Amino acid sequence: MRETATLSGLVDGLRRDKRRGPYAGHREYVHTAWAVHEEAGRLVDAGHAALVAPELRKAVERITTALMYLDDSSGMAGDVLRELTGMYARALTAAPPKNPKTLANWIAKTVFDGPGWPDIRLADFAAALGDVGQAHLADMVDTRAADVAPKDSWGTVYGVRHLREQLAEVSGDTDQYVAVLAKFLTGPDQYVKIVRALRAANRPEEATDWARQGVAAHPGNPYLPKLNDELVDLLISAGRHEEALAVHRDAFARTTVLAAFQPLAGTASELESPDTVTWALDLLRTRVAENPAYVRELISCLRAAGRSEEAWQTAVGHLGELSKYTLQELIEERRTTHPADTITPYRRLVDLYLAETGNKYRYQYAVRHLKTLRTIHREQGTEAEFAAYLTILRDEHRRKTSFLTRLDQADLT
DSSP, X not given: OGGGHHHHHHHXXXXXXXXXXXXXXXXXXXXXXXXXXXXXXHHHHTTOHHHHHHHHHHHHHHHHHHTTTSOOTTOHHHHHHHHHHHHHHHHHHHSOOSSHHHHHHHHHHHHHHSSSOSOOOHHHHHHHHHHHXXXXXXXXXXXHHHHOOTTSOHHXXXXXXXXXXHHHHHHTOHHHHHHHHGGGXXXXXXXXXXXXXXXXXXXXXXXXXXXXXXXXXXXXXXTXXXXXXXXXXXXXXXXXXXXXXXXHHHHHHHOOSHHHHHHHHHHHHHTTOHHHHHHHHHHHHHHHHHOGGGHHHHHHHHHHTTOHHHHHHHHHHTGGGOOHHHHHHHHHHHHTTOGGGGHHHHHHHHHHHHHOSSXXXXXXXXXXXXXXXXXXXXXXXXXXXXXXXXXXXXXXXTTOHHHHHHHHHHTOO
């Protein structure tokens, strides 16, 4: 068709010979795929969705195949595939297929027999499927589930669960959706889905109960924070402020790190509870006394709480426990207001670089920091102190001839 001639030509450009190298033409391929997306969007907006949909399906299938041979470690081709799949759903929504069962067949084949991509969001296709298409897809899922055997791949088992959950979600029946999710309470993410569904249905008490169950069932899971946030939000909405703070306190007590401190501090600020922040910092100071490795988290939390002076003093008292990256960040921040304070930390930073063995740029960085240190001494009028330090440094590292050569080239006298 004349209207889709340009789009068809672009889609033809998505054919890829599997014999080509995995890196060959990657950028051009991604560029062509985005051009397909742009042109398809223009045509859908112009009212040509029915003509565009078949071209988009070809585009999705061709990129899906290409990704089996194309190196996409950057994720760029995967990103455009995701967007084109959504555009395909948009076109079908605007111009639903005459036989929605064919769409259901394509979705089932993609999920069960595909390479694992694209990710199908059934909510995007729900309108195009309609009741007939959704019922047909549900039948195919049930058939595949009945045929699952121990030899079947994990992908098949996951596909059954994935589509059942999505079918329940688009059904609009909250109880059915919760029941399906509850069959696989494998982690906090499942509880989050349940909680959000119940909140959307204006059932906050049930949502709170499910959130508490999830927190209790997976206390050490790295994906727990989202569920904690849901629970805290529910408790605040119900006016149960102390309980909300307790959720964050429990999480921080289990894992005394910045990632747990930030939501605690945010909620404490919202509920005007400065004592909660004081408690958290005191707890972390105790942890540092027991294990100095926690000092980096203490410094980060102090900075997040706006206590930059204490963070600096803590760093100075624990220079031996800080990584060069943490130390460098603190030094650069402190130097703008208190340059003299950074002299000793700068020397520690130089020592850290000189002690490295696997970094070929270590001497380059060390000399760069020595130049900054010389500038600070000049500003402070203590050039003689820097000269004496440099003499000692040369003597300590006299066997590092490459380093000494760089020092000579830098002319730090």
